[in-house]
Amino acid sequence: MRQRVFSARLYAGLTSACAAVMVAQIVTAQDLSLPAAAQPLANRDMPFAPYRVPIGPWAKGAVPMRLTEGRILRRTWRVNSSQTTLQVFAPLRAQIEERGFQILYQCHDAECGGFDFRFAIDVVPAPDMAVDFGDFLFLSAQRQEGEYVTLLVSRFGRTNFVQLVEVGTEMDVAVPDAPADAAAPLAAVPQVAVEREADPIDLVSQLKRDGHVVLSGLDFQSGSPNLAGSGYDSLEKLAAFLTEDTDQRVLLVGHTDTVGGLSGNIALSKARADSVRRQLQDIYGIENSRLEAAGAGYLSPLTSNEDAAGREINRRVEVVLLPPK
Structure with missing residues (x-):
């Protein structure tokens, strides 16, 4: 297969021998093979919906998009x-091309x-996906009319996150057996997502x-406590729940990472909760x-603040049920 040139600066010195070492052997001709250390996170399946493919x-x-529609399958893994990042990304890109997809961008x-x-493209919310703005790789590809794939890989500390979005198609994904001295990965992608941050569909339940539950997908303006936009799915679901049950009351609690002092973080987290309340x-x-x-500032973290992925997970707004008045 003809080697595609991704970026002369980025891919100088990359060889096929290196790619062979990066990822384990493909299980079958139809499987997309991930590194043995990959652990499945999100698995979100929409039977039919519109989707904007970055091109x-x-x-x-703005980011130029191609509008399409069909079944949308979003899956993520932690490696x-x-x-x-390139060592994880390159073999997956090669396998996508081997399956007949043509790279769009x-x-x-x-x-x-x-x-x-x-923030312009579709990314599964933390903690099931995390993106370091200075260390990520992306591609979009098309196989035939209505069949699209996007691949996003980013590294945080010692961890890579992989996101695969498929529109109108589905590739089997396998995680090969790990070496005997490696930690045992989950053997296959589960049919039900391992969800730790609420998908809007399941928020109310x-x-x-x-x-209590984390309000997923919220995006705050850089250096500001104000929400960057409106129409967030999680807020729409919460509002629908509160509109239906007019006696229900809720508490919105902001949380931060450990960057800065406690008093400043408590003030920032309160201001962000207030921004959600105003919307x-x-x-x-x-x-x-x-x-x-x-x-709450950084008093109630979900995970360690030692790396960027953990800090992104801990920056959140949660909703807590209160007794009706």
């Missing part, structure tokens, strides 16, 4: 290994558009079951008397 870099305030972090590109009031008409806001 160029961030420019003039704990010493491999670089591919880029690395700065070439894509960095921060702006990442999780909230009723656990009494529930102003856009969805939820009465102020049914909404409370508080800030």
